[in-house]
Structures are given as C-alpha cells and as structure tokens.
Amino acid sequence: MRILVTGGAGFVASHLIDILVGEGHSVYVLDSLFTGASENLDPARLAAPDRLFFAQHDIIDEFQSAEQMKKLFGEDVAFDQIYHMACPASPIHYQIDPIHTMRTSVWGTYNALELAKRVGARLLLTSTSEVYGDPEVHPQPESYKGSVNCTGPRSCYDEGKRAAETLCFDYMRKHGVVIRIARIFNTYGPRMNIHDGRVISNFIVQAIKGDPITVYGDGSQTRSFCFVSDLARGLHALMNNEETCGPINLGNPDEYSMLEMAERIIELVQSTSTVTFLPLPEDDPKVRKPVIDLARRHLQWEPVVSLRDGITESVEYFRRKVQEEQDKEKST
Numbered sequence: 001m002r003i004l005v006t007g008g009a010g011f012v013a014s015h016l017i018d019i020l021v022g023e024g025h026s027v028y029v030l031d032s033l034f035t036g037a038s039e040n041l042d043p044a045r046l047a048a049p050d051r052l053f054f055a056q057h058d059i060i061d062e063f064q065s066a067e068q069m070k071k072l073f074g075e076d077v078a079f080d081q082i083y084h085m086a087c088p089a090s091p092i093h094y095q096i097d098p099i100h101t102m103r104t105s106v107w108g109t110y111n112a113l114e115l116a117k118r119v120g121a122r123l124l125l126t127s128t129s130e131v132y133g134d135p136e137v138h139p140q141p142e143s144y145k146g147s148v149n150c151t152g153p154r155s156c157y158d159e160g161k162r163a164a165e166t167l168c169f170d171y172m173r174k175h176g177v178v179i180r181i182a183r184i185f186n187t188y189g190p191r192m193n194i195h196d197g198r199v200i201s202n203f204i205v206q207a208i209k210g211d212p213i214t215v216y217g218d219g220s221q222t223r224s225f226c227f228v229s230d231l232a233r234g235l236h237a238l239m240n241n242e243e244t245c246g247p248i249n250l251g252n253p254d255e256y257s258m259l260e261m262a263e264r265i266i267e268l269v270q271s272t273s274t275v276t277f278l279p280l281p282e283d284d285p286k287v288r289k290p291v292i293d294l295a296r297r298h299l300q301w302e303p304v305v306s307l308r309d310g311i312t313e314s315v316e317y318f319r320r321k322v323q324e325e326q327d328k329e330k331s332t
C-alpha cells in the first residue's frame with residue numbers, strides 16, 4: 001500500500017512507520033519538524049531507503065491538491081491509507097503557540113480529510129485522552145463525553161482535537177470518507193524528545209543526571225502509561241480493522257500517581273535524586289485511566305509491555321541521549 005503519515009517524524013509515528021516499512025508498504029511522511037526529528041526515521045530509512053519518502057511541510061498549509069502533492073513528493077500519490085498524526089502533543093509544546101496548535105488540529109485535519117476524500121484513502125486520526133478533560137468519570141470509556149475547559153491554557157489542544165474528531169465524523173457522514181479515531185493516552189519510550197517536558201522523560205532525565213525530580217502539585221494526580229511499541233501496534237490494528245466503530249481508547253490501564261512514578265523511576269535508574277514539589281499547572285487533570293474493552297473486543301489488542309520493562313528500555317535510550325548532549329556541550 002501507499003501510506004501517508006502526517007507528523008511521521010514524531011516519536012509515536014516513527015515507531016508505527018517501522019511496522020509499515022517492515023510490512024513492505026511505501027510510506028510518505030509529512031512533518032514540519034517543530035517537535036519531530038528527522039533522525040527518528042533513520043531505522044525505516046535503513047530498512048527501506050526506496051520506500052520511505054519525506055517532505056518537510058506544515059499541515060496548516062494546503063497539501064491536498066494534486067499540484068501540492070507533486071511539489072512535495074514528485075507525483076500525485078494515490079494513497080490507500082492516511083495516518084493523520086501531526087500535532088505537538090506535550091503540554092509545554094502545544095502551549096508555546098496555542099493558536100498554531102488549534103490551527104494544526106482543525107485546518108490540518110480539514111486538509112488531510114480533503115486529501116482522503118479526493119484520493120479515496122482511509123484516514124486514521126490520532127486523537128487524545130485530553131478530549132475527556134479533567135474527567136468526572138473514572139476510568140474513562142469512549143462513551144464519556146468529557147469535562148473540558150474551553151478557555152484554559154490546555155484548550156487549544158483539547159478542543160482542537162475534539163473539533164478534529166467532529167470533522168472526521170462529518171466527512172464520513174457527508175462524503176463517505178472511511179475514518180478511524182484513536183484516543184491515545186499517555187505514551188512513553190525511546191525516541192521521545194529529551195526536552196519533551198512530559199513527566200516520564202523529565203523524571204528519567206532528572207534521575208540520570210541526579211537532579212531533583214520535579215513533581216507538580218502534591219503528586220497525587222494519576223496517569224496510565226503505555227509503552228510506545230504497544231501503542232504503535234494498536235494504531236496499526238485499528239487502521240486495518242474492518243468494523244467501523246467510533247473512537248477507540250488506546251492506552252495502558254495501569255494507573256500510577258506521579259509521586260509513585262517518581263519513586264519507581266528513582267529506583268529503576270538507581271538514582272540519588274530526591275523529589276522536589278513545584279506548582280501544579282492550570283487545568284491539570286486529576287486522574288486519567290482508559291477503559292480498553294472496545295480495543296480488546298474489536299482489535300484483540302491490549303498492552304503487553306510492563307512498566308518495569310518499558311522504563312528500563314527508555315532509561316537506556318535517555319542515557320545515550322544525555323551522554324550525547326553532554327559530549328556536545330564539552331566540544332563547544
């Protein structure tokens with residue numbers, strides 16, 4: 001198949017692309033490189049240099065027409081599938097330019113859906129657990145409509161993704177575009193940006209360096225963390241599933257408080273770091289945990305990587321990254 005991946009240089013998408021290239025598909029990547037990194041595509045480039053195509057492009061700008069496709073990839077590619085994943089996902093990144101984040105979710109998704117409509121491709125949108133906001137229902141099933149603040153600092157992302165889901169459903173109803181929607185819960189693993197600002201990368205890097213572990217608030221807020229290889233498998237299963245069902249939660253239901261997570265990471269890194277408490281960001285959800293019954297039932301999918309194994313693999317990756325950065329600092 002010919003498969004387009006928007007945001008393909010991002011950490012999650014690059015793991016998915018390894019699967020797609022491994023299956024023999026031709027993969028076309030659009031990425032602005034705002035948070036993605038071209039080096040994330042190196043394993044796929046090595047495996048299939050003639051089947052991986054990359055164009056630096058911000059999806060806010062039109063790419064759906066035949067003319068644009070020719071400019072970006074040298075031909076008007078008749079895509080079979082579109083994984084529409086482009087959007088900064090870390091709170092610090094998506095809040096740098098919130099208006100751009102909203103435009104990415106809404107205009108970017110409009111552009112991607114127009115392309116899907118024109119070439120007859122199936123489109124999978126990577127939505128988010130943020131559509132549930134600061135949830136009043138716990139754990140969160142897909143049927144929960146959410147509790148989202150539409151005027152806060154997180155709204156650009158939360159409401160942007162909610163609008164993106166709406167657009168997908170309207171293109172399905174009005175134009176017959178075949179859609180899939182994944183609501184992704186917190187994910188971690190190799191190829192995360194070392195300065196991503198999210199909790200797992202922060203804690204591991206701080207623990208490696210022996211710096212204080214920055215727990216926001218009193219650390220009682222919870223999250224449920226999925227290792228990236230499990231998530232990539234889930235996205236692939238959802239895209240290729242023939243039943244049209246609504247949005248599907250993809251995440252690991254193992255729930256931890258941030259204080260517990262800090263202690264686990266200190267232990268696994270065998271670090272001398274201690275915990276320091278910083279103010280809780282505005283609108284920070286107090287709990288988050290997916291109900292994954294639909295994914296189990298429709299996709300026969302569930303996460304298999306334990307937190308211990310996932311963190312251990314991530315620590316190896318972050319140790320290399322910290323070392324690279326320290327070597328670079330020394331040489332300049």
Ligand code: UDP
Pocket residue numbers: 090091186197198199200202203214215216217221223258280281284285
């Ligand atoms: N968090 C923290 N210390 C950090 C980074 C994040 O305690 O250095 C907390 C944050 O307040 C939130 C949770 O960890 O409650 C997860 O934050 P993250 O930014 O990873 O993702 P979110 O789930 O909020 O989108």
